[in-house]
Amino acid sequence: MPATPSxxxxxxxxxxxxxxxxxxLNWGVIQISVANLVVIxxxxxxxxxxxxxxxxRKRGRR
Amino acid sequence: MSTADxxxxxxxxxxxxxxxxxxxxxxRELPPDRLLxxxxxxxxxxxxxxxxVLTVAALAVVIGTGCVLALKGPTWWHLSxxxxxxxxxxxxxxxxxxxxxxxxxxxKFFMAAWRGRRAMTWMTGxxxxxxSIGTAFTGYLAQQNxxxxxxxxxxxxxxxxxxxxxxxxxxxxxxxxxxxxxLLPAVIGLLTVWHLVLVRRRGIVPPIGAVxxxxxxxxxxxxxPDQEQEEEQP
Numbered sequence: 001m002p003a004t005p006s007x008x009x010x011x012x013x014x015x016x017x018x019x020x021x022x023x024x025l026n027w028g029v030i031q032i033s034v035a036n037l038v039v040i041x042x043x044x045x046x047x048x049x050x051x052x053x054x055x056x057r058k059r060g061r062r
Numbered sequence: 063m064s065t066a067d068x069x070x071x072x073x074x075x076x077x078x079x080x081x082x083x084x085x086x087x088x089x090r091e092l093p094p095d096r097l098l099x100x101x102x103x104x105x106x107x108x109x110x111x112x113x114x115v116l117t118v119a120a121l122a123v124v125i126g127t128g129c130v131l132a133l134k135g136p137t138w139w140h141l142s143x144x145x146x147x148x149x150x151x152x153x154x155x156x157x158x159x160x161x162x163x164x165x166x167x168x169x170k171f172f173m174a175a176w177r178g179r180r181a182m183t184w185m186t187g188x189x190x191x192x193x194s195i196g197t198a199f200t201g202y203l204a205q206q207n208x209x210x211x212x213x214x215x216x217x218x219x220x221x222x223x224x225x226x227x228x229x230x231x232x233x234x235x236x237x238x239x240x241x242x243x244x245l246l247p248a249v250i251g252l253l254t255v256w257h258l259v260l261v262r263r264r265g266i267v268p269p270i271g272a273v274x275x276x277x278x279x280x281x282x283x284x285x286x287p288d289q290e291q292e293e294e295q296p
Binding site for chain 1: 107109157164165169
């Protein structure tokens with residue numbers, strides 16, 4: 001069922017089809033879903049960015 | 063330096079009842095200018111210092127939406143559009159809460175944030191993190207869908223094997239709901255308040271090697287053995 005009559009369903013659909021079993025990666029005993037790996041990757045990027053990016057500074061601060 | 067020397071509020075003429083003693087103790091341990099400071103050292107102007115307060119902000123949304131969900135009940139959050147929206151807010155704020163908390167934890171780990179008599183600040187954070195994992199897990203079980211039933215049966219044997227199966231019965235929905243909406247949130251709430259009070263009391267942890275402004279703070283970076291000992295006493 002389209003979300004709104006005026007727009008085709010694929011415009012508002014999730015960019016990744018979430019209806020169905022998840023995708024999993026395996027390295028020996030380690031198994032992780034792609035979704036969790038993506039979240040962890042984003043968190044690592046955010047952490048590195050928080051360390052490296054300059055913070056806007058107010059003049060006259062100690 | 064003795065405790066009496068640094069306590070200007072300790073006036074001998076004041077009544078020696080327990081409320082007065084408690085008031086003097088609180089003022090000594092957490093003076094208002096330290097509880098609500100007007101400025102922070104320059105090294106706080108870094109994005110990595112943002113994740114602690116982001117975690118608290120996400121927790122506030124989690125608690126707010128959780129209270130609404132608990133009051134309105136499953137029929138509301140499953141079948142009404144507003145209920146669905148609040149339920150989704152609860153889920154996404156939890157996702158952000160845990161993500162921000164993990165990044166905060168990474169930052170503080172690599173900063174060795176337990177330096178300068180901040181061991182209790184670190185430990186309250188660690189235990190709050192563990193309690194958050196338990197709360198997220200019981201929240202998953204409270205959904206009562208196929209996933210949550212599968213996870214509860216899988217987790218049952220694991221929890222029995224570590225000897226807490228009698229206290230923490232994942233097959234008992236009512237018990238899991240109570241852990242999720244009362245017991246574990248109470249633990250997280252109290253630990254968060256304690257953690258924040260300790261952050262204000264000890265000051266934010268400086269980056270390794272940073273020069274700390276002020277006389278008091280210098281002792282925080284490199285406490286002498288005497289100060290360490292004095293601070294550890296109850």
